Amino acid sequence: xxxxxxxxQLADWLKDCLTKTEKSEVELHLIHCLQCQEEFEASRQLWTxxxxxxxxxxxxxxxxxxxxxxxxxxxxxxxxKKRTAPDWIRQVREFLTPQLALQLGFSLLLVGLGWIIGYxxxxxxxxxxxxxxxxxxxxxxxxxxxxxxxLALIDNSSATERIRAVGYSxxxxxxxxxxxxxxxxxxxxxxxxxxxxxxxxxxxxxxxPLVRTExxxxxxxxxxxxxxxxxxxxxxxFQEKRSVKALRELLKKExxxxxxKNKIEQTIKDLS
Amino acid sequence: xxxxxxxxxxxxxxxxxxxxGRNDACQDMVQNVxxxxxxxxxxxxxxxxxxxxxxxxxxxxxxxxFKQNKAVGYYDVHELADKLDGGTLADSExxxxxxxxxxxxxxxxxxxxxxxxLILSRFQNLKYAEIAEILNISEGAVKVRVHRALGxxxxxxxxxxxxxxx
Numbered sequence: 001x002x003x004x005x006x007x008x009q010l011a012d013w014l015k016d017c018l019t020k021t022e023k024s025e026v027e028l029h030l031i032h033c034l035q036c037q038e039e040f041e042a043s044r045q046l047w048t049x050x051x052x053x054x055x056x057x058x059x060x061x062x063x064x065x066x067x068x069x070x071x072x073x074x075x076x077x078x079x080x081k082k083r084t085a086p087d088w089i090r091q092v093r094e095f096l097t098p099q100l101a102l103q104l105g106f107s108l109l110l111v112g113l114g115w116i117i118g119y120x121x122x123x124x125x126x127x128x129x130x131x132x133x134x135x136x137x138x139x140x141x142x143x144x145x146x147x148x149x150x151l152a153l154i155d156n157s158s159a160t161e162r163i164r165a166v167g168y169s170x171x172x173x174x175x176x177x178x179x180x181x182x183x184x185x186x187x188x189x190x191x192x193x194x195x196x197x198x199x200x201x202x203x204x205x206x207x208x209p210l211v212r213t214e215x216x217x218x219x220x221x222x223x224x225x226x227x228x229x230x231x232x233x234x235x236x237x238f239q240e241k242r243s244v245k246a247l248r249e250l251l252k253k254e255x256x257x258x259x260x261k262n263k264i265e266q267t268i269k270d271l272s
Numbered sequence: 273x274x275x276x277x278x279x280x281x282x283x284x285x286x287x288x289x290x291x292x293g294r295n296d297a298c299q300d301m302v303q304n305v306x307x308x309x310x311x312x313x314x315x316x317x318x319x320x321x322x323x324x325x326x327x328x329x330x331x332x333x334x335x336x337x338f339k340q341n342k343a344v345g346y347y348d349v350h351e352l353a354d355k356l357d358g359g360t361l362a363d364s365e366x367x368x369x370x371x372x373x374x375x376x377x378x379x380x381x382x383x384x385x386x387x388x389x390l391i392l393s394r395f396q397n398l399k400y401a402e403i404a405e406i407l408n409i410s411e412g413a414v415k416v417r418v419h420r421a422l423g424x425x426x427x428x429x430x431x432x433x434x435x436x437x438x
Contacts, residue, residue: 010415011414011419015393017399046422046425047394049371050395053372053395059299062281062302066277066302067274069303
């Protein structure tokens with residue numbers, strides 16, 4: 001082993017981290033080479049003396065300082081944690097790669113589009129209101145038409161036409177003029193059938209107290225047995241007590257049919 | 273963290289003390305190193321030794337310190353030279369202590385590169401492999417550097433020791 005090689009080992013030799021064989025090789029060289037021996041000895045002395053170098057020991061103050069620093073750091077990091085909103089936004093931004101942003105944007109666009117289409121398809125609700133209004137107008141017009149037809153045909157010479165006229169008033173709304181026409185037909189029409197149909201037509205307006213009063217009044221004016229019986233039935237149906245007086249009047253008529261007489265008596269009994 | 277402090281604040285302090293010197297500045301630097309440990313704990317991947325990571329941080333703190341003070345070493349060389357000349361303790365029982373002081377001052381005169389490698393290997397008792405990792409050089413280069421540093425140190429010591437022994 002030459003000097004150069006041995007000196008390469010110096011660092012390891014000082015730290016005593018040579019293998020046994022390496023160490024013995026180095027020591028063998030040192031025995032023969034005075035120069036190396038001197039250098040190694042001097043180095044070792046230096047190395048040992050370095051161990052004696054005293055370093056002032058860090059004081060307790062340092063530990064206190066450290067603890068303060070640690071606490072401060074904890075506090076500030078807690079505050080930072082609380083203030084993460086902008087940080088969060090930044091993270092989202094980092095997360096949103098252009099491709100992902102595009103995809104997300106596109107899906108949002110689709111959702112928006114779907115919403116708009118859905119809204120548009122639902123919005124014909126407004127036209128339907130107009131449609132209903134139109135129907136209402138039309139229905140109103142039909143009503144008016146029916147009333148007009150009733151009034152126009154009720155004076156017709158043909159009994160069939162007059163029945164049709166009364167038929168028009170069925171399902172129509174009560175109108176003063178129509179009611180007036182119907183009552184005049186009921187009281188004075190020459191045809192029994194027309195009167196019967198008129199009576200039937202008038203029953204649908206019987207909820208009106210005025211109509212009932214008129215019906216009671218009209219009782220005295222009837223001479224046809226069929227109409228009288230129909231009216232008597234009607235009075236029972238509506239439980240119209242006011243009619244009892246009129247019915248009694250009717251009983252006093254001399255030419256009263258027996259059947260009608262019985263019927264009226266029965267009616268009076270039912271009502272009283 | 274407290275445990276780390278207990279375990280490492282002395283070696284760190286020794287390292288920084290030898291590297292930089294001043295006591296108060298050293299304490300601050302030790303604090304700084306621990307603060308950086310907290311701040312940059314995510315950079316410690318767990319691969320490699322914690323010690324080497326710590327010395328990396330310490331070296332950064334140290335270089336910041338030097339930049340701030342705009343001096344590569346901060347000992348006043350002239351003052352040290354005076355100290356070396358005037359250091360005459362005759363008593364033999366103080367001799368070793370004097371030698372130690374001599375070495376300490378000589379270390380301070382040594383250039384930073386050499387000083388560092390000696391501190392790490394001798395005072396910090398790190399293996400050459402660890403030092404190599406800290407300094408980012410090969411293990412062989414560390415050994416060469418130790419050898420040269422010792423040579424330089426010897427020269428300084430001898431040069432200043434001669435007047436005393438003469």
